[in-house]
Amino acid sequence: MKTIIRKPFINNQIRALKVRVIDETGKQLGILSLNEAIQMAREKNLDLIQFTEKVEPPVCKIMDYGKYLYLEEKKEKTASKKQKSSEIKGVRLSFGISAHDLETRARQAEKFLKEGDKVRIEMILRGREKAHADFAKEKISQFMDILEKQIPVKTERELKKEPRGFTIIISKK
Numbered sequence: 762m763k764t765i766i767r768k769p770f771i772n773n774q775i776r777a778l779k780v781r782v783i784d785e786t787g788k789q790l791g792i793l794s795l796n797e798a799i800q801m802a803r804e805k806n807l808d809l810i811q812f813t814e815k816v817e818p819p820v821c822k823i824m825d826y827g828k829y830l831y832l833e834e835k836k837e838k839t840a841s842k843k844q845k846s847s848e849i850k851g852v853r854l855s856f857g858i859s860a861h862d863l864e865t866r867a868r869q870a871e872k873f874l875k876e877g878d879k880v881r882i883e884m885i886l887r888g889r890e891k892a893h894a895d896f897a898k899e900k901i902s903q904f905m906d907i908l909e910k911q912i913p914v915k916t917e918r919e920l921k922k923e924p925r926g927f928t929i930i931i932s933k934k
Contacts, residue, residue, distance in 0.1 A: 767791040770811040771826055772799055780811070790855055812897050849930065854884045854904060856897060863900070867907040874912055874933040886926040897927055905931075 770776070775795055782790040782798045793801075798821060802809040808826040811819050850873040852866050859928060868881045882904065884897050901920060908914060909932075918930040 763803075766842065767785050768830075772802070775809065775811045775819070775821065777811075777819050777870045779818045780809075781816075781818050782809075783820065783822045794805055798823075811876050847932075849881050850885060851880045851881045854882065855898060856884065856886060856890045856893075856900070856902060858900060859905075863904050864907055867904060870908055870931075871911045874914065874931070877933070879930055879932045881928055881930050883928045891926075894922070894927075901927060905929075 778795060778913065780795055780798050782793050782801070784790055785805070790801075798809050802823045805823060807823050808828060808829075809821050809823055810829055813820045827908055831877050850870075852870045852873075854863070854866060858866075865923070866875050873880050885896055886894070891898070896919065905914075913934040914931045915934045916929065917932050918928075919927045920927055
């Protein structure tokens with residue numbers, strides 16, 4: 762998923778008559794006419810890049826356009842690295858799951874929670890298992906007890922009866 766960087770106006774694309782100019786070192790040169798600013802940039806083999814639109818006169822900087830695009834792309838990458846989107850990971854329990862398997866699934870859920878993800882715990886009921894909903898709820902509560910001994914959790918969505926069984930969504934406190 763690549764985000765599109767909005768490209769600013771450069772050189773002759775700038776529509777203002779007068780612009781506030783900053784040179785490549787960051788020193789303000791003042792308000793100049795657009796033609797003077799473009800001429801000054803061309804003498805240094807650089808481009809005039811417009812940074813602001815809403816300010817009157819617009820702020821423009823003399824710098825290499827390729828370098829500007831590179832720096833913007835680099836900023837975008839570091840920003841996307843820093844943001845962590847929490848996913849919903851799934852842990853599926855079966856009706857006849859053993860105590861040891863419950864502990865194994867609890868360790869897996871603990872790993873997901875420590876990574877900052879939410880966990881959907883689901884128990885699928887088939888056929889005659891649907892008649893023993895209380896037994897299924899008991900298995901899920903056993904799982905939650907095992908998990909809460911390892912890591913504190915909070916319930917995002919309460920235990921919910923669905924056509925195929927039960928689900929509950931939890932996250933780290």
